Amino acid sequence: MLGGAMRAVFLALVFCVLFVAQDGAEGRVIELGEDNFEQLTQAATGATTGDWFVKFYAPWCGHCKRMASAWENLGEELLGEINVAEVNAEKNKALAHRFKIKGFPTLLYFHQGTMYKFRGKRNVETMAEFARYIAEHRTGPKDVDSVPVPAEASLLDANAAVYERMIVTLRKEPLKAALAALAGVLVGAGAVYAVFRPRDTIPEVPAAQKDRRDTAATKKKEDKVNAEKGATIPESKKTK
Template sequence: MPQAKTPTAVLSLANVFFSTFIAVSGDVYISDLLFTSLPFPLTTGCCSQLASLASQPPCHRLCAMLGSANGAAIVSSAMKKMQVCRQNRRQRRSATCLAAGVGFLALIALSVFAAAAPATPPPAVKELTDATFEHDTQASTGATTGHWFVKFYAPWCGHCKAMANAWEDLAKALSGKINVAKLDATSNSITAKRFKIQGFPTLYYLANGKMYEYRGERSVEKLKAFAEGGWKSVEGETIPSPLTTFDVLKDELISAFLQLQGIVYHAPLPFFLLFFIGMFSGILLMCLCSLCSSKKEQKRSAVASRSVKKKD
């Protein structure tokens, strides 16, 4: 019985399918695997023809399936494209490996340079704040971190700016023996109130739970002599305890009252005018609230009386 020929539409579809897949993927072996699962129905004769082609090499099988004179040219072109794709893949892999190697070497070089570079030394003068003062100095809680020479300053103070270099030199000269620090009293008001700072700069030497104020010449030699033992000749005061939350609130209320008192003293008429306006507004608001509540009570009583009458 003669074998049924593969329909022209099937061959055309196979032509498009296989040539496109080879041109895109560049892999004849994978297209050969897909050969047994074409996405279109085949007749019995077509299936037998495909089975007879299965024993042939992939390229010959495709040529037979294409069923055209230029089938070999199409497959040859596809194979060339496949070789080009493989070469491109190899080149990309080589470039990727080269870039990875260069990046790895650069990372190693940076690590070596970072390890060899000298570490940035900490500042000679320690900067204290409200949050770190007691933790670092332990002024009233044991003083286990050593003695501290602290400068309370203000950024706008000319005398503070004039002695800035001397304070830095003092910190370097006493490094490892005495802690030299500074605190901005304008932005750390809690610690400034604790030590009752009223002028700038104020210099306190903190040792053994007491504070010794320095009032001498602000040269490096004089400051160094005071820190190395001169403070013992000065009468010390007990270091005040850290302020509690209640102390801070109390100081804020006192400050607000003093500001209000100054307003009353310097501008009494506007103050009393605002006071009476506020008092009148409060009384008016209370009257409106009482009126609204009385109306609601009247409505409730009226509704209750109506419901009683309906029941009767």
């Protein structure tokens, strides 16, 4: 009996430990997107929410998958010191365009309006050392690229991202893109011709058909006038 009670207490303690560990793990790496990036990081205006170490990744990227656990562990290592986050560049193309993301993964450190690109080994120790150096010295190591954080993406930038995707499609599927462009040109040309075509090319109603329409309209008017006057049509004039 006592053994069963001890076993139950032990299992309850294990459950509590696992629950606390899982709860503490939540939020180690923050998911950022176009809807919350600037609000949370305040990267372009000079952060009041602290420094941010952000990974830009693509779901299909093998290198991204291999470093996923290291990035999670980095979030745990820097918890309470530096914000660790990630951006799915495939879903957030405007952000990828804004920060000129050309390869995956790309690791950028944001500190008071300046961003630093990490190019070292992707292990927890090296990445944590890099982040803590910038946080402490307020600048990056000498061999690290740093540029001002670009302004938040405008509508023009978003359109540029769309045009860039169109160019990629054109390169990958030139025949499909060419046919789509040709169809657009033909539709546009047809619409312009319909509006501005010469009047002599507009088909006219045949004379016989026009006469029948005029006769029917005249008879309809006469019937209406006679009905209003209360007149009746003589039997001799009715159509036999």
